[in-house]
Amino acid sequence: QKEVEQNSGPLSVPEGAIASLNCTYSDRGSQSFFWYRQYSGKSPELIMFIYSNGDKEDGRFTAQLNKASQYVSLLIRDSQPSDSATYLCAVNQDYGQNFVFGPGTRLSVLP
Amino acid sequence: DTGVSQDPRHKITKRGQNVTFRCDPISEHNRLYWYRQTLGQGPEFLTYFQNEAQLEKSRLLSDRFSAERPKGSFSTLEIQRTEQGDSAMYLCASSPNNEQFFGPGTRLTVL
Numbered sequence: 001q002k003e004v005e006q007n008s009g010p011l012s013v014p015e016g017a018i019a020s021l022n023c024t025y026s027d028r029g030s031q032s033f034f035w036y037r038q039y040s041g042k043s044p045e046l047i048m049f050i051y052s053n054g055d056k057e058d059g060r061f062t063a064q065l066n067k068a069s070q071y072v073s074l075l076i077r078d079s080q081p082s083d084s085a086t087y088l089c090a091v092n093q094d095y096g097q098n099f100v101f102g103p104g105t106r107l108s109v110l111p
Numbered sequence: 112d113t114g115v116s117q118d119p120r121h122k123i124t125k126r127g128q129n130v131t132f133r134c135d136p137i138s139e140h141n142r143l144y145w146y147r148q149t150l151g152q153g154p155e156f157l158t159y160f161q162n163e164a165q166l167e168k169s170r171l172l173s174d175r176f177s178a179e180r181p182k183g184s185f186s187t188l189e190i191q192r193t194e195q196g197d198s199a200m201y202l203c204a205s206s207p208n209n210e211q212f213f214g215p216g217t218r219l220t221v222l
Contacts (some may be wrong), residue, residue, distance in 0.1 A: 032209055043202055043213040044154065088153050092209065097167050099211070101153030
């Protein structure tokens with residue numbers, strides 16, 4: 001059974017700080033890695049994704065992959081109260097078929 | 112609005128009844144996914160379509176669940192003989208490639 005694990009949190013950071021979210025995955029054959037943000041009562045929305053060949057930066061967000069240790073991280077710079085949400089990590093092996101989601105980490109950015 | 116839509120948004124039913132949910136994906140997306148999400152958990156994969164073909168179905172999915180995408184456009188998810196454990200948010204997502212766009216979900220409550 002493929003597994004994706006995340007610390008459920010809550011992770012609390014002050015406004016303007018860097019928030020660091022981590023996710024570990026069990027399937028060494030995983031090829032693509034996704035971070036979603038989910039506000040309470042809403043559906044997930046994609047923040048960014050990376051493939052197994054490298055990291056990515058997009059504005060205040062950076063996704064990093066450590067294949068040897070099988071974990072993915074999401075860094076949020078200059079955290080804002082509006083970033084307070086649950087962050088879901090998802091992993092895909094088959095380029096479009098079975099996505100496995102972690103349970104999510106709740107982030108709270110304190111003003 | 113050209114996003115993914117789901118209907119109904121809320122459904123309350125009695126144990127043993129059948130329910131059917133509908134998902135209308137973004138029109139040019141050929142991939143469609145169904146997930147189930149319970150409180151404090153990430154979305155759990157149920158099934159995946161590429162155009163009208165159902166390519167993968169979760170082994171965790173009982174035979175009370177069935178999904179169709181008859182013309183490669185909208186999809187329906189039917190749950191027969193509902194049980195209280197079926198109470199959850201049912202999410203649909205569509206994708207042109209590897210990025211999934213989620214609909215608002217259908218919240219099912221089984222009494």
